Amino acid sequence: MNSTIYAKTESRHAVAVLPPDFTARQTLTRGQHVAVALFVGVAALGAIVAPLSTATALIGLATLLYLAALVYRLQAYWSALRNPRIARVTDAEARAIPDADLPVYTILVPAYREPTVIGALILRLSQLDYPIDKLDVKLLLEEDDIETIAAATAALPGPQFTVVKVPHSQPKTKPKACNYGLQTARGEFLTIYDAEDHPEPLQLRRAVAAFRRLGSSVACLQAKLSYYNAEQNLLTAWFTIEYSMWFSFLLPGLVAQRGPLPLGGTSNHFRGDILRQVGGWDPYNVTEDADLGIRLARLGYKTQVLDSTTYEEANSDVINWVKQRSRWYKGYLQTWLVHMRHPVEVARQLGWRGFIGFNLFVAGTPVLSLINPVFWILTLLWFVVHPAAILILFPAWLYYLSLGVMVVGNFLLFYTWLVTARLVGSRKLVFASLLVPFYWALMSLAGVKAAIQLVSAPSFWEKTVHGLDGSAPELHATPGMPGARPSAGAASETS
Secondary structure, three states: OOOOOOOOOOOOOOEEOHHHHHOOOOOOOOOHHHHHHHHHHHHHHHHHOOOHHHHHHHHHHHHHHHHHHHHHHHHHHHHHHOOOEOOOHHHHHHOOOOOHOOOEEEEEEOOOOOOOOOHHHHHHHHHHOOHHEEEEEEEEOOOOOOOHHHHHOOOOOOOEEEEEEOOOOOOOHHHHHHHHHHHHOOOOEEOOOOOOEEEEOOOOHHHHHHHHHHOOOOOEEEEEEEEEEOOOOHHHHHHHHHHHHHHHHHHHHHOOOOOOOOOOOEEEEEHHHHHHHHHOOOOOOOOOOHHHHHHHOOOOEEEEEEEEEEEEEEOOHHHHHHHHHHHHHHHHHHHHHHOOHHHHHHHHHHHHHHHHHHHHHHHHHHHHHHHHHHHHHHHHHHHHOOOOHHHHHOOOHHHHHHHHHHHHHHHHHHHHHHHHHHHHHOOHHHHHHHOHEEEEEEEEHHHHHHHHHHHHHOOOOOOOOOOOOOHHHHHOOOOOOOOOOOOOOOOOOEO
């Protein structure tokens, strides 16, 4: 397959739209509609003709999916523990690059309804260890978001900042804003930061050094993400352990297993020319980052994990967390559907290991969260009521296989959470890991919501509310960040 995808632009709003096979603008293609109809039809016919056998077959398929996903994740985790595949750049190496040899670096900051945190973000980005004249920071603000635009202007951003007013159009999503900013991006390299981000000051220099060392086949570096309010409550502790597992173990493990990496929504660093070649972001996919990571892999490019951390605010409110997680799960399902439109071609591009990993990781993550409650209910019914039907549903071979996956699998997953919490930090995180089954229940709630919205509102972007940690954002210091003030100057505007 050609490694260049051309994205056209629609209307005066310059909304970049990928070719039909690479965008979630349409949830299901005609062929996928037929496949879904056939599956539902066969299952419905089986439920009428042989209901117990059909139910046993579906339970068997789900059990095999659980087993395969469990083995794949544990392999990735173990690979990262033994030999983490992470791009490391020392402080000395990062600072050794002369300012004159540093390229122009574009930072895209898509923000919507963030008047309370945008000023603190401008302060933090002003403190990055990178020459101001080599920075091209674009604050991508929706033209109807008057409050955030006013707050950004009042923060007196330096000359490296540009306020870019994104014209109102649908879909109103983060990737659409990023594509709009990409049109005028000047940097050889480019990254994205969210409104509440606290990037490590040397991150850009580390990325430049890593890109130059790793060669042109590496199109993207995903920096690690973590949270500064890990101990605010039990939810933020769970979220912090999960992120540490994801960025410090699972993603490096995927690199070791040569699997495609679903990117995080922030602190992913790109070669600008390659990003344009592959078509930028899909404005209709609500996890445009994960989709772009898979597309890069399909087109033959590599992604590595960069050993540099960006700190964010962990969701501390359950309702807000469910909204955010359901959007992520919905986007993973969108990404899977998009890239499974031509499965044989995708398998050829990713290789059999990458293809299996893509299915187990991208599809398996939301699907297993979605079907978990079914097995929890069956287990509860068995212990409380002992219905005879469950004995029929689980013949001996399936009973022992399911029991092994449930007992051994849950213990191993529980153990990885405990190990991660211990490696990450405090006793409070270790205590939180002991209660992680309650977090899994929240994941399932988000999975159900994601499945409903995939049908009812596939491209609807549920905004995450920031600033819930109970203190002013500027009070949080990123490790290693000096206490400097932003340089004075007026931000320019484009419309």
